[in-house]
Amino acid sequence: MMPQLHDSRNRGRGDAASSAHKDGFERIFGIETEYGLSVTGTARATDAGQVAMMMFQPIVQRARSTNTYLENGSRLYLDIGSHPEYATAEARTPGAALLADAAGEHTMRDLALDTQRRLRDTVDLHATIHLFKNNADSAGHSFGCHENYLVRRGVQLKAIETQLLPFLITRQILTGAGRYTDGHWTVTQRAAFVDETVSSATTRSRPMINTRDEPHADPESFRRLHVIIGDSNRSQWATVMKLAMTHLVLCTMEWGARSGSPTGLEHLALADPVDANLAVDADGADAWLVLADGTMMTALAMQRRMLDAVATFADGFHDEIAASFDGDPFMTLDDVLDEWRTGLDALAAHEWTALADRVDWACKRHVMAGIEARGAVDPMRMRQLDLDYHDIANGVLYGSLVRHHRMRALCTNEQIEDAVTTPPPDTRAVLRGAFVRHALGAPVTWACDWTQLKITTPVKDEIMLLDPFDADGGAPFARIIREVDASRAADSAV
């Protein structure tokens, strides 16, 4: 149940703090990842739905639900259709969001391998669970990796459609995860499944951007942009770059909306975004796109125009934009611009293999070309290896590529393990995480969601956290934590 955002009791504090960020370039990032599940090695077919329920048994025991928030502030749940899903807590930087997403992978892998041990004990010694961080099964069903960005209200929906959408479609030449289908490699996982551009529904149709307006923040200052068109990435570089590049485009658009100045992102609207998306999927950087004004441009040229616009803008506001990357464990503003430009330069020179250590589609295509050069590979084997790359539970290809320096890894194991229990810094996730940590094992009945913390026994209390930038929480937060701790003390006294 979503808390009422307009509840007058709770407006004061959140609004005051939010408005301080209204004119800046700070952003809140989040990634929601749905995982696909299958089981091999059993004598009889095993139902993936039942195995998904088994995976969530430890969660149900703890939370009496398949939907829970964790002490790192993230949300772990079982989605319709037995998709285990992980929604990262609010992060202030792309790198912090990457760590939260990697922590999700780590948690999912633990749950899967624990379930596999139980399956091997009870059902079949050879049962093997595959948990796919990809976006398509073998029968043509698709599931998502959604990005969330807190965006300032000044940006009009029209601009999202005519400026942001062409960016999101063409960024895939660097951030696409690629897929082996019908005997060839595509650039993306998702393009074949997305059939609409901007919509307020996700389950009936598959839009590229969802506009359902649940900002989980002061609704007068912010909207939450829900990007559906992206792929699930194994590449940590791609994960951090897709967030960082999108952030910079959004900063440019916000400034344009605020100042009324042209940004260089205008006049790039696509005649048919669905067609353009399919063209990029098939032809990557060289895809020819038809613009709304009838002119033609390659996906690469479009990305160049956008990078130029962003770089020009970032040049004028360097310190302010650079500050939005403060605390990012992996990237500065200049890193992002350099990496973006280097990527486009390599594609312009048709040296895509130079990107094989960071771009998922290039990585898979490059290693498979090497294997095929040794001898023909059956198309079914190719599909299996493609899936194995995305299997975070028992896959071997991705790990092997990282070990042999065919794929860059940004996060250390220590950083990921830390992110399993520690919320991203400087956001309200810190408060949610602390609340969960205090409440777990305490004799209280508690609940929380993105904007609310609540206890119902032994005392009733609830607080709203409407400002995602607020990691302090003030007196109300101190009070609810005190109440939780008091219940523990009272319980041990009895």
Next chain:
Amino acid sequence: MPQEQRSPSTQHDDTAAAETRHKTTTRADAGIDDLDAILDDIETVLETNAEEYVSGFVQKGGE
């Protein structure tokens, strides 16, 4: 956060960037030796039934 976690491209002059690019290209192209090692690593995958593996992954719902 620790400085050594940053990616190598923090250097800004063109020579350094070109060198980074060159190194990356060389590493990706000189992949023959690692390919043997990668093929060793994925041997267990290559031994399983690809058809069973692929067709076993069918899922509905989501989003």
